[in-house]
Amino acid sequence: MKWKAKVQQGIMNYTGLQEYPEGVLSGRYGDYFVNMTWDGTTGIYTVVIDAVPTVPPGLPAQAFLGQMAAQKLADRGYSCTGAHLSARIQGKNSADKTVAKLMTYLDTAVHYLAENGFISGCGSCGRQDAALNLCSVNGEMDFLCPDCFSRVNQSLELNRQAKKAVKGNPVAGIVGAFLGALIGAALWVLIYHLGYIAGLAGLVMAVLALKGYEKFAGNLNVIGIIVCLAMVAVMIYFANNVAFALEIYGAYKTEFDIGFGDAYRAIPEFLKDSEISAVYYKDLIIGYILTAVASAGTIYGMFRASTGAYKTKKF
């Protein structure tokens, strides 16, 4: 994602990194290949340093992580795989403070790595004798040698084919999706009854429907996702009606000796009142919007995990 101009300029002035490709600050800082990205939704910066220990017996990357964790410099966590050290750092409100926080981490990390004999190369295998390219693998950036880049592609492709070879059972999947959505609907009614925005249950409903489909069918493909979303859309409508009918039932049961079924059937009658129908449709529309917004990323993530779909690029 495109950086805020002040933060980007600050980091580039300090480090000499360049914006390449768009939204990624990359290059060499000191002796190390570095790339930095920003997620504007969470405000989290990811700082990747490609470094591998060389001095025999070599300090493990785990020692590096321990050092950085002890100093609490990356407050959103670290990970390391191969020769790739990744730190996640929460941005601050002011650009200056954000730059200072990022630079404190970067300088401390690079200093530690240099002192302990880490050298920089391909972010996966660590070799230094190959031309490195900045690559993106499912949105994660790293400097990779040509061998590693093609190996990553190969294994992602094998994984995708293995997932594709699984023969799913869509009929069982529909049953699973229905059960999942039903649990979500119950939650919807409960939240509505407690007086909160029932739309919050929409994400839960969508996730449960997808999980239900995946579990029962054995896989989740595009058709499965469409089935789940259609089911969730219908289920939200009914959940909202049930919640609405429960309110009617609660308000009129003693006065008119009605059952829940009577209350449900009376909904159209109640909706003729413009004030009541305004509330009804507001709940429903907010529910749909919240569900759609909250679910989009989750659904994409589940789809990718389930199908092995991937995206790689060499810059």
Ligand SMILES: [Zn+2]
């Ligand atoms: Zn490599």
